[in-house]
Every structure is written in C-alpha cells, then in structure tokens.
Amino acid sequence: MGNICKAESSSEENKYKSEVHGSIFALNKIDKAKLDGMEASYDSVPMEVHTYKDDYENSTKKILEKYTCFTYIFTQEKGERLKKEKEEGKDVALVPVFRRDRKPGLNYLETLIRGATEIGLEKGYIEYLKSHSAIGFHPFDxxxxxxxxxxxxxxxxxxxxxxxxxxxxxxxxxxxxxxxxxxxxxxxxxxxxxxxxxxxxxxxxxxxxxxxxxxxxxxxxxxxxxxxxxxxxxxxxxxx
The missing domain is CATH 3.10.120.10 (Cytochrome b5-like heme/steroid binding domain)
Incomplete structure (x- = not known):
C-alpha cells in the first residue's frame, strides 16, 4: 500500500526495489468499502502475490501459495484527476504528490520497519527498509x-x-x-x-x-x- 511504481532496475543488487513485501488481509465488503474510503487518493487494483517462508539458515525463501489481492497504487494520472475534481468542488480525498524520488516521512518508514520485523518478513527486505532515509519530524512553533x-x-x-x-x-x-x-x-x-x-x-x-x-x-x-x-x-x- 503506497506509492508503488515500476522498478528502474531488476538486478540482483536492487531486487528489493522491484518487490513489495507485507501481509495479506481478508476483508468483508463493508470493511473493504471503508478502506477504499480511507485510501480514496489511490486506485484499488488486483495484483498476483505469493506467500513465502524465510529460510534463515540457508538465506533463501520458499514460495508457498499464490493469491490475487487488491493493493492501493497512486499514479501521476490519478493525482491530476483528483486535482481537477477538487477544483470542480467535488468531495475528494487529499491529493498526494507523486514523485519517485520523494522520501517517506519518518513515522511512516518506522511503522513499516516495525511491522515488517514483528510479522517476520524477509531479513534482507527489512534491512532494505532500514537503509532508506526519511523526512524527520517538523518542530511546531x-x-x-x-x-x-x-x-x-x-x-x-x-x-x-x-x-x-x-x-x-x-x-x-x-x-x-x-x-x-x-x-x-x-x-x-x-x-x-x-x-x-x-x-x-x-x-x-x-x-x-x-x-x-x-x-x-x-x-x-x-x-x-x-x-x-x-x-x-x-x-x-x-x-x-
């Protein structure tokens, strides 16, 4: 969930740039509608994902099952459409800024790191998250x-x-x-x-x-x- 965009490289060195790890949640229609409302700035799109088991001893991961799930993706086109709707006075959500080089907020990044650690995602992916720089908290005067x-x-x-x-x-x-x-x-x-x-x-x-x-x-x-x-x-x- 977030600003997922096409990877610039698929090399082994940058493999985590082309992967998004996380959890799969089962939602009923009512809860899915609520989540769609919260993430109204994003498009909810189906995507094939797979579960895995991290083999820490051999530094490998075993693919278990495949699912078709929904994820939320924001694009420049989505942003322009929301901006136009807002100018027309329609009820729309906040309009994020789409930039590939935009740093995440510190709290957002640390929330991802904490969650990834607690649910046991691949260690290499967690280290990749930790390698990111972030926008720190702004003081309020x-x-x-x-x-x-x-x-x-x-x-x-x-x-x-x-x-x-x-x-x-x-x-x-x-x-x-x-x-x-x-x-x-x-x-x-x-x-x-x-x-x-x-x-x-x-x-x-x-x-x-x-x-x-x-x-x-x-x-x-x-x-x-x-x-x-x-x-x-x-x-x-x-x-x-």
Whole structure:
C-alpha cells in the first residue's frame, strides 16, 4: 500500500526495489468499502502475490501459495484527476504528490520497519527498509503561525462537536488544544473520524513505536510528542 511504481532496475543488487513485501488481509465488503474510503487518493487494483517462508539458515525463501489481492497504487494520472475534481468542488480525498524520488516521512518508514520485523518478513527486505532515509519530524512553533483571525478566536468543545452536523458551516477538529478548520471536500469516512473530535491521543497512538500505555497526555513518550507536533505543523502549513 503506497506509492508503488515500476522498478528502474531488476538486478540482483536492487531486487528489493522491484518487490513489495507485507501481509495479506481478508476483508468483508463493508470493511473493504471503508478502506477504499480511507485510501480514496489511490486506485484499488488486483495484483498476483505469493506467500513465502524465510529460510534463515540457508538465506533463501520458499514460495508457498499464490493469491490475487487488491493493493492501493497512486499514479501521476490519478493525482491530476483528483486535482481537477477538487477544483470542480467535488468531495475528494487529499491529493498526494507523486514523485519517485520523494522520501517517506519518518513515522511512516518506522511503522513499516516495525511491522515488517514483528510479522517476520524477509531479513534482507527489512534491512532494505532500514537503509532508506526519511523526512524527520517538523518542530511546531505556535508563535510563528499566521492565524487566519486576529485576535485568535476561542472555541468551546461543544462548538467543535457541533461541526459534525451536515448543516454546519465549517468543520473543526482539535489537536493539542488548537482548533483547526478542515477542508469541506473530505470523504465521509474522514469526516466521521476527524471532524468534531480531539485528535491529540489519536495522533499519539499513530506514532510508530506506540503501545497500549497511551492513556492520557501525561503518559506520552517524547517520540509521541514530536510526532504530534509534526502533525500540527502539517495542519498549520496547509498540508491537509
């Protein structure tokens, strides 16, 4: 799942550049529709995949079974189509930037590495993931943000929650005590997840190394605080 594109080389040295390793999940139609909504910026396409067993002693892998599965792929053409639909006022998801040389975000990469390690993917592939460089967390300086209103408006949580209503003129969410107005052209599943909610702990749990210890703000680790600030930076910079 992600920006999967055709490999530039199929040599043995670069073999992992032409492979995508992961897990196969069985979903019912309802859950598949929800996932399609979350990944609406991507095309869901069928692809033949195979399972394998890593033979650590002989440094080989044994192919077990083949399946036809769906994966999510983003292309430049998809991006242009979404951009046009958004300009026409249609409800579309966020429009990612398609670049072959674009580095992944640090949290995204570390989430892949953690998952690959926990489910026992091929060691060589995990080392390949670890070899990637990534875009680190952005610091968030609230004093440097140019807010749209002056003086800054104060909200009650009740006001934020009321923005869930279809009749609401604006859609709000809260993170770290700051209220953000979200784009009106969000898919319905995004609206249900973000609009009218305090997303601080949600972001904390999305940190790559998060565990079940996240109960409140006092229990956050430094990495979680840095990731929350990175998400605030993205929101304040208009990347949503």
């Amino acid at each position: 609230i004093s440097a943000v140019k807010w749209p209103t002056d003086p800054v408006r104060l909200f009650t949580m009740s006001e934020v929650e009321k923005s869930k209503s279809p009749e609401a003129q604006a859609r709000y969410m809260v993170a770290k005590g700051i209220v953000f107005e979200l784009p009106k052209s969000l898919p319905k599943i995004w609206i249900a997840m973000f609009v009218g909610n305090d997303m601080t702990l949600f972001f904390a749990k999305r940190w790559a190394w998060s565990d079940d210890s996240v109960k409140d703000l006092k229990s956050l680790q430094q990495g979680q605080k840095d990731y929350i600030n990175d998400q605030l930076w993205l929101l304040a910079s208009g990347h949503w």
